[in-house]
Amino acid sequence: MAPLRIDPVAEARRHWEERWGAEPSRPMAAVTSIMRAQQVLMARLNELVKPHGLTFPRYEALVLLSYTKRGELPIGKLGERLQVHRTSASSIVAALEDDGFVVRTPSERDGRATLAIITEKGRAAARAATEDLNAAEFGLGALAADAQEGLTTTLRTLRLDAGDFVS
Structure with missing residues (x-):
């Protein structure tokens, strides 16, 4: 930019x-x-x-999938956790599938749901991207550690006041 x-x-x-x-x-x-x-x-x-081969929203989806016990989530649940509309979650998963990072399959537990399942290629991409993001302090390297903590605290107060979560 x-x-x-x-x-x-x-x-x-x-x-x-x-x-x-x-x-x-x-x-x-x-x-x-x-x-x-x-x-x-x-x-x-x-x-x-x-x-x-990722965008940040696609990276976030891969990380969420990698954190699950079986590496899978229903697309609707993925959208909830990413805090995006189901349509956006479906688009993210479709792009990840096109690149071989996830596969989509019908859920055996819920016939109406489709699961996004991370592939080994997806896990490798998420790991490598995470290393780069950690090294770059997620783009916040211009802020000292205490400023990063202060920003997190300030924004948490704002989010709590807005009802974003229950403390």
């Missing part, structure tokens, strides 16, 4: 302050910073896993 000529968050904040004042611009700038950081991180993460 090429660097922008201006800081879009600072520019948005300047415009917001002109129209709404300094106080409302603070939370707007914080939210805009989070959203822009998500875009930057997703681009970095996709670049890190690209050599392994």
Whole structure:
């Protein structure tokens, strides 16, 4: 991703302050910073896993499958755990299957469900991508360890307040 000529968050904040004042611009700038950081991180993460034939969402699916006891999940359950719509989960699994990272098969336990099962090729790609992501600190290497912990804590508070999970 090429660097922008201006800081879009600072520019948005300047415009917001002109129209709404300094106080409302603070939370707007914080939210805009989070959203822009998500875009930057997703681009970095996709670049890190690209050599392994993956996108970051596909990597996440492989990791989830690799964490299960039998290396399989119903596609609907995979979507729930990835926090994406079932259609998106199906698209992710289809792409992984096309590349030989997973196979799809009807569930013997639930005739309506289709299982995504990780292959050995998928496990190898997930392991190799994880090594690269760990080495790059998941794109957060610009932040010191205590800043990374502080960010996690701050965002956890926000997620808890939004009802994202029960503590």
